[in-house]
Amino acid sequence: MKTRRLGELEVSAIGLGCMGMSDFYGQASEAQAIETIHYALDHGINFLDTADIYGPFTNEKLVGKAIKDRRDQVIIATKFGNVRSEDGRFLGINGKPEYVKQACEDSLKRLGIDHIDLYYQHRVDKDTPIEDTVQAMADLVKAGKVRYIGLSEAAPDTIRRAAKVHKITALQTEYSLWSREPEEEVLNTTRSLGIGFVAYSPLGRGFLTGRFQKPEDIPEGDTRRNHPRFQGDNFYQNLELVKRVETIAAEKGVTSGQLALAWVLAQGEDIVPIPGTKHIDYLKENIAAIEIELTRDDLQRLDAAAPKGTTAGLRYPDMSTVNR
Secondary structure, three states: OOOEEEEEEEOOOOEEOOOOHHEEEEOOOOOHHHHHHHHHHHOOOOEEEOOOOOOOOOOHHHHHOOOOHHHHHHHEEEEEEEOOOOOOEEEOOOOOHHHHHHHHHHHHHHHHHOOEEEEEEOOOOOOOOOHHHHHHHHHHOOOEEEEEEEEOOOOHHHHHHHHOOOOOEEEEEEOOOOEEEHHHOHHHHHHHHEEEEEEOOOOOOHHHOOOOOOHHEEEEEEEHHHHHHOOHHHHHHHHHHHHHHHHHHHOOOOHHHHHHHHHHHHHOOEEEEEEOOOHHHHHHHHHOOOOOOOOHHHHHHHHHHHOOOOOOOOOOOOOOOOOO
């Protein structure tokens, strides 16, 4: 497995997003999820991504169970800030210092570990100065409970302000062939500050794999049914983008998902995508994508197939909590 650096933190060139093993994307069995995590670890993926709200709370417990005897093999990234109740209701965003520290303690218990390798603020709390939140995270580093800190979906000015308080190791934001917004300013900001970039949903929430040919293909209980890009005319407009990617992929003898992942990897050595899956077969495809070499012509054709701003629909039904 190739590796990349997020600031001072070295991780596998791709990570494994664990969210869908517990929440949002339909049902999954614990045994299948743990088997998938173990396969990832056995094949060199050491960067696992979770969060307290996934489940809610159950995904951290699942990851903790999977790594119980393999802690030395794993870089654990988790997040705080999105607040959910036990019954799954979203209660808002909290970046207050006292909450940060309590959330960390709770995550450590659920994961069954004594420190978190990379701790992100999941969403920026507009009612709490970012300096206060990051200082609380810095206190966790000083206490040995967190090794490195990160932000998720933060705006460039927020990133710069945060970095004045403590070294920010990574920014996690959606980035893929159909979500190219970070190219406008965010990537320049992280690179100027030596911050690594973690790309979540690098396969467009699975859309770029070509799995979904009509909205009805999305399973019952899957939150993508309510996602703007998966609905109505947006779905079929975005399907045309996928078909263009599939044409290029077929010529290279790879899947469209592999090509989409290879494209993200080709955008810079400071970028680490974390495709999520609960299926070993899909995980094998993702691992194989690391070896795909894209020529300048390939990249130009993909730029033409999926130019900035052509994706139909917003990234979220409510965009008010991102890019703060």
